[in-house]
Amino acid sequence: MLKDLVVKNRSYRRFYQEVPVSTEDLRxxxxxxxxxxxxxxxxxxxxxxxxxxxxxxxxxxxLAWAGLLKDWKCPEEGERPSAYIIVMYDLSVGMVKHRDEGxxxxxxLLGATEIGLGGCMFGSVNRTKLAESFGIDTxxxxxxxxxxxxxxxxxxxxxxxxESGSTHYFRDSNGVHYVPKRSLDDIII
Amino acid sequence: MLKDLVVKNRSYRRFYQEVPVSTEDLRxxxxxxxxxxxxxxxxxxxxxxxxxxxxxxxxxxxLAWAGLLKDWKCPEEGERPSAYIIVMYDLSVGMVKHRDEGxxxxxxLLGATEIGLGGCMFGSVNRTKLAESFGIDTxxxxxxxxxxxxxxxxxxxxxxxxESGSTHYFRDSNGVHYVPKRSLDDIII
Numbered sequence: 597m598l599k600d601l602v603v604k605n606r607s608y609r610r611f612y613q614e615v616p617v618s619t620e621d622l623r624x625x626x627x628x629x630x631x632x633x634x635x636x637x638x639x640x641x642x643x644x645x646x647x648x649x650x651x652x653x654x655x656x657x658x659l660a661w662a663g664l665l666k667d668w669k670c671p672e673e674g675e676r677p678s679a680y681i682i683v684m685y686d687l688s689v690g691m692v693k694h695r696d697e698g699x700x701x702x703x704x705l706l707g708a709t710e711i712g713l714g715g716c717m718f719g720s721v722n723r724t725k726l727a728e729s730f731g732i733d734t735x736x737x738x739x740x741x742x743x744x745x746x747x748x749x750x751x752x753x754x755x756x757x758x759e760s761g762s763t764h765y766f767r768d769s770n771g772v773h774y775v776p777k778r779s780l781d782d783i784i785i
Numbered sequence: 786m787l788k789d790l791v792v793k794n795r796s797y798r799r800f801y802q803e804v805p806v807s808t809e810d811l812r813x814x815x816x817x818x819x820x821x822x823x824x825x826x827x828x829x830x831x832x833x834x835x836x837x838x839x840x841x842x843x844x845x846x847x848l849a850w851a852g853l854l855k856d857w858k859c860p861e862e863g864e865r866p867s868a869y870i871i872v873m874y875d876l877s878v879g880m881v882k883h884r885d886e887g888x889x890x891x892x893x894l895l896g897a898t899e900i901g902l903g904g905c906m907f908g909s910v911n912r913t914k915l916a917e918s919f920g921i922d923t924x925x926x927x928x929x930x931x932x933x934x935x936x937x938x939x940x941x942x943x944x945x946x947x948e949s950g951s952t953h954y955f956r957d958s959n960g961v962h963y964v965p966k967r968s969l970d971d972i973i974i
Contacts, residue, residue, distance in 0.1 A: 598899050601787065602820050602892060627969055631791050631943060632891065633906060636853065637952050639967050642974045664825065684974075695908070695930065698887020702821065703791060706895070710787050717822060719884070737974075741884070754820065763826050778828045780816055785831045785873070785926075 601706050603754065606775065608714035609662055610675040611746030617647050617679035621711060622745075625681070628707045629700040640689035641700055642737060644730060647679035654729040655680045659742060660720035664764045677715070677744035682726065684737040697740045704743060714748035717741050757782075790895050792943065795964065797903035798851055799864040800935030806836050806868035810900060811934075814870070817896045818889040829878035830889055831926060833919060836868035843918040844869045848931060849909035853953045866904070866933035871915065873926040886929045893932060903937035906930050946971075 622645040634640065646655055656677070661670040671677075683701060685692045705715050723739045726732070732739065750773055757763055757776040765775045811834040823829065835844055845866070850859040860866075872890060874881045894904050912928045915921070921928065939962055946952055946965040954964045 598787075598790065598892075598896050599817060599820075602817050602896075605821075607822055623969060623973065626973055628788060628791050630966055630969055630972060631788075632794075633796055633894075635908060637954050637964055639952055639972070642972050644974060694883035695887035695890070695906075698884035698889075699891040700887075701884070702888040702891045703787075703895075705822075706892075707787050707791075717884075719824060763828055765826050775826055777819055780812060780819055783819060783828070783831050784812065784815055785833060 601709050605705050605709040606714065606752035607716045608746075608748035608750060608752060609716055609773075610671045610748070610750040611677050611714075612749050613674050613676045613678055613746065615678060615747040617713060617745050619645060619647060621713070622647060622679060622681065625704045625707045628703045632699050632703050634696040634699070635691055635693045638689050638691040638693075638696075640685050640691040640693070641696060641740075642684045642686050644682040644684065644732070645679070646682065651730075652677065652680065655682070655726065655742060658722040658726040658729070659718045659744070663720065665767060668767070675749055676746075678746040680745065681743040682730070683740040683743065684732065685740060687736055687738055692738055694740070701741055701743060708745055712747065713745055715743050715745040717743055790898050794894050794898040795903065795941035795943075796905045797935075797937035797939060797941060798905055798962075799860045799937070799939040800866050800903075801938050802863050802865045802867060802935065804867060804936040806902060806934050808834060808836060810902070811836060811868060811870065814893045814896045817892045821888050821892050823885040823888070824880055824882045827878050827880040827882075827885075829874050829880040829882070830885060830929075831873045831875050833871040833873065833921070834868070835871065840919075841866065841869065844871070844915065844931060847911040847915040847918070848907050848933070852909065854956060857956070864938055865935075867935040869934065870932040871919070872929040872932065873921065874929060876925055876927055881927055883929070890930055890932060897934055901936065902934055904932050904934040906932055
């Protein structure tokens with residue numbers, strides 16, 4: 597059932613770095629995104645696939661990890677993503693629509709979950725540095741989100757929003773990551 | 786497989802209007818969206834469920850259908866959606882992020898596809914009129930997309946982009962709807 601995939605598809609930030617993600621798998625995920633809806637069917641999104649040690653390091657350096665976890669800066673060597681997808685807009689199409697990007701990246705991550713992978717979306721990216729590292733022509737492409745991918749090495753649990761109303765995610769002393777979600781009755785109005 | 790759902794989940798614009806969509810089904814779709822990612826886990830999205838004859842008509846009046854089909858204005862009575870979901874941002878959360886909305890609506894539509902429904906996302910909406918009709922306080926909520934839902938009554942096929950490069954969708958004389966999609970090699974750069 598889709599619900600199982602949706603619930604299993606959490607934002608993972610620690611991975612079995614030694615488990616590779618093949619280019620074939622990455623392409624199959626983009627093929628899912630290729631078949632999704634976009635504004636006026638414009639299909640402005642483009643993708644750069646990254647899964648080599650050298651290139652992974654270049655992407656890693658540009659990402660800001662888990663802003664809400666003050667005691668944790670980023671995954672250590674050995675627990676870093678095995679692959680990335682850099683999402684870009686082809687500016688010649690003239691349709692920079694963030695909704696389209698949301699549609700595509702969610703589909704990619706659901707697909708990743710289905711094949712035993714997991715990932716995290718990064719909006720906080722040093723795009724100037726990333727473009728330089730990969731020779732991305734920013735007159736032609738606008739960099740959107742970066743997706744980190746790998747075999748997840750952490751437990752992420754959905755919990756109710758506490759009485760304080762805070763939706764901040766947090767970790768316990770065992771490194772289990774908790775994500776408070778609003779109730780159905782709070783979001784249907 | 787997720788791919789089957791993704792391919793089956795097309796933008797449908799004609800429906801078996803006599804087939805209702807229950808409030809229970811709509812709530813189950815929102816429950817999928819409830820479990821998705823959002824920027825800093827902010828969960829700013831709110832949903833209004835619509836599935837009565839009177840309210841359906843009020844939503845229908847605010848939608849602009851299929852801008853690329855010049856000979857077709859909108860579905861006729863009898864082929865209109867049986868339900869709608871009005872997606873809104875709770876402005877008190879302060880996170881109007883269209884990517885979050887894309888993530889949520891794609892998940893909802895995949896869920897709808899799984900239970901034999903289909904839908905269409907509307908960005909071209911008379912939001913002023915919609916807010917008035919439903920008493921939505923626009924100081925508190927910003928209306929995003931509107932999702933139309935129902936049991937699809939049309940065939941939608943994915944085809945290759947023609948030599949002209951046009952991604953415009955079109956219909957043949959039998960009313961079959963075609964959606965040209967770019968190739969995998971065109972979108973991976």
